[in-house]
Amino acid sequence: MxxxxxxxxxxxxxxxxxxxxxxxxxxxxxxxxxDDGVRTKGKFGQILxxxxxxxxxxxxxxxxxxxxxxxxxxxxGPRGPVESTYVCTLPLAGSEHLAWxxxxxxxxxxxxxxxxxxxxxPSWRERRVGRPxxxxxxxxxxxxxxxxxxxxxxLFGAGRAEEVTAKLGRWLQVRPKAAxxxxxxxxxxxxxxxxLTIPRGFYLRTRFTKAILRDPAALP
Amino acid sequence: MxxxxxxxxxxxxxxxxxxxxxxxxxxxxxxxxxDDGVRTKGKFGQILxxxxxxxxxxxxxxxxxxxxxxxxxxxxGPRGPVESTYVCTLPLAGSEHLAWxxxxxxxxxxxxxxxxxxxxxPSWRERRVGRPxxxxxxxxxxxxxxxxxxxxxxLFGAGRAEEVTAKLGRWLQVRPKAAxxxxxxxxxxxxxxxxLTIPRGFYLRTRFTKAILRDPAALP
DNA sequence: TAGGATCCACTGGTGGATCCGT
DNA sequence: ACGGATCCACCAGTGGATCCTA
Numbered sequence: 224m225x226x227x228x229x230x231x232x233x234x235x236x237x238x239x240x241x242x243x244x245x246x247x248x249x250x251x252x253x254x255x256x257x258d259d260g261v262r263t264k265g266k267f268g269q270i271l272x273x274x275x276x277x278x279x280x281x282x283x284x285x286x287x288x289x290x291x292x293x294x295x296x297x298x299x300g301p302r303g304p305v306e307s308t309y310v311c312t313l314p315l316a317g318s319e320h321l322a323w324x325x326x327x328x329x330x331x332x333x334x335x336x337x338x339x340x341x342x343x344x345p346s347w348r349e350r351r352v353g354r355p356x357x358x359x360x361x362x363x364x365x366x367x368x369x370x371x372x373x374x375x376x377x378l379f380g381a382g383r384a385e386e387v388t389a390k391l392g393r394w395l396q397v398r399p400k401a402a403x404x405x406x407x408x409x410x411x412x413x414x415x416x417x418x419l420t421i422p423r424g425f426y427l428r429t430r431f432t433k434a435i436l437r438d439p440a441a442l443p
Numbered sequence: 444m445x446x447x448x449x450x451x452x453x454x455x456x457x458x459x460x461x462x463x464x465x466x467x468x469x470x471x472x473x474x475x476x477x478d479d480g481v482r483t484k485g486k487f488g489q490i491l492x493x494x495x496x497x498x499x500x501x502x503x504x505x506x507x508x509x510x511x512x513x514x515x516x517x518x519x520g521p522r523g524p525v526e527s528t529y530v531c532t533l534p535l536a537g538s539e540h541l542a543w544x545x546x547x548x549x550x551x552x553x554x555x556x557x558x559x560x561x562x563x564x565p566s567w568r569e570r571r572v573g574r575p576x577x578x579x580x581x582x583x584x585x586x587x588x589x590x591x592x593x594x595x596x597x598l599f600g601a602g603r604a605e606e607v608t609a610k611l612g613r614w615l616q617v618r619p620k621a622a623x624x625x626x627x628x629x630x631x632x633x634x635x636x637x638x639l640t641i642p643r644g645f646y647l648r649t650r651f652t653k654a655i656l657r658d659p660a661a662l663p
Numbered sequence: 664t665a666g667g668a669t670c671c672a673c674t675g676g677t678g679g680a681t682c683c684g685t
Numbered sequence: 686a687c688g689g690a691t692c693c694a695c696c697a698g699t700g701g702a703t704c705c706t707a
Contacts (some may be wrong), residue, residue: 264692389688443671485701535674609666
C-alpha cells in the first residue's frame with residue numbers, strides 16, 4: 224500500500240480500521256504473528272503502521288514523512304489509556320536536538336495520530352482497534368511540554384544525569400529505555416568526565432494521554 | 444580452551460599448529476565452514492583465533508587482552524605475503540585515539556603474532572599454517588609508523604578528508620573499509636561543516652610484512 | 664600490483680512499546 | 686499507579702580480511 228498522500232487520507236484509513244480486531248488486520252496484511260502469550264511488545268504498533276501504509280523508511284523523523292505525522296497506538300481500558308506512551312530516545316550526543324525547537328520529541332509530538340487499542344480481552348487477536356484521534360498541541364500545551372523537556376535536558380547539559388528521574392515532568396517524563404539493564408551510553412559529568420549511563424527515552428504520562436483522548440482541548 | 448597465560452604459551456600453541464591444514468584445524472575445533480569457493484574472507488583469522496584460545500571478548504583492544512597481543516593471519520606465497528594486512532578502523536570520532544601514543548593502531552601493532560597461511564593451493568581446506576612470528580616494532584620502525592599515522596590523521600583533523608588516499612604512507616596506509624560502498628560515517632570539513640565520508644581502516648602495506656617476515660630487524 | 668571495492672558472521676543499538684514489583 | 690526494568694525484530698556497524706580491475 225502506498226503511504227497516505229494527505230493527513231485526511233491517513234485519518235480516513237485509520238477510521239476504517241476502527242472496530243476490527245488485530246488478528247483480522249494482521250491476517251489481511253499477510254503478517255504471521257506467534258500466539259506467544261505476552262511476548263508481543265511493540266507488535267501492534269507495527270501492524271497498524273503497515274496497515275496504514277507507513278513503515279517503509281525507519282530512518283525518518285516521522286512514521287509518515289510526507290505528511291509529518293507520527294503514529295502511536297495506545298492501549299486503553301474502560302477508563303482510557305492504561306499505559307504511558309513512548310515518544311523517542313533522549314539523545315545524549317547531538318546537541319542540536321537539545322533545544323526544544325529542533326528536538327526530535329517536538330517534531331514527533333507536533334502531529335500525532337493516536338490509535339486506541341482496547342485491551343480488555345487477554346488474547347491480542349481479539350483486541351479491537353478504537354476510533355483514531357489526530358492531535359496537535361495547542362500553544363499552551365506545547366509550553367508545558369517544552370518546560371518538561373527543558374528541565375531534564377538542562378540537567379543532562381549540566382552533567383547532572385544521575386538526578387534525572389521519572390518523577391520529573393508534568394506530562395513528559397524520562398525513563399530507562401533498553402532491551403535489558405546492561406546497555407550504556409556516554410554522557411558527561413559536571414566535572415567534564417565522560418561516564419556511561421543507561422539509555423533513556425521520553426514518555427508521555429498516562430494522565431496526559433487520558434485527558435487528550437477524552438478532549439484534546441481540555442488541557443491544561 | 445583457556446586463553447594463553449603468557450606470550451610464550453601463545454607462541455608455543457601457534458608453533459604447534461605449523462604444518463597443519465586449515466581444514467584439519469577447523470575440524471578439530473568442531474567448526475563447520477562451507478566449501479563456498481572464495482566467499483570465506485576473514486574465516487581463517489577466526490579459525491586461528493579460536494584454535495589459539497582467543498576470541499572470547501570482541502570488545503577488547505587486543506585479541507589476547509591478558510598478554511596485550513594481537514593475532515594476524517597473513518596469506519603468503521613463495522615470495523612471502525601476497526596481500527596487505529588490515530589493522531583497525533580509523534576513528535573519525537574519539538579524539539583521544541587521534542594521538543599516536545594512545546591510538547588503537549599503536550596498541551595493536553605494539554605486539555603482533557603473525558601466522559602465515561600458505562595460499563598456493565586453491566582449496567582453502569588444503570592450505571597449511573606456517574611458522575608464526577612474534578613481532579614488536581623497534582624504535583626506528585615505530586617512528587616511521589607514527590609518521591605515516593600522523594600524516595593521515597593530520598589531514599582528517601584539518602578537515603581535508605578527501606585528500607586522504609591509499610597512496611599515502613610508507614608502511615601504514617588508509618583504505619576504505621565497509622561491507623559495500625554505501626556506508627558513511629561523519630567527519631568535518633575545513634569550514635567546520637559535518638559531512639559524511641566512507642569509513643576507512645589502517646592497513647600494513649605488503650612490502651612491510653614481506654620484509655618483517657623475512658627478517659624482523661632488517662627494516663628500515 | 665596496488666588502490667579502491669567488497670564479503671560474511673555477529674552483535675549492539677534502535678524503534679516499536681508493555682511488564683511488574685512496591 | 687507509577688517508576689524502573691524488560692521484550693522482540695530488525696539493521697547498520699564492526700571485526701575478520703580478500704577480491705578485482707585498470
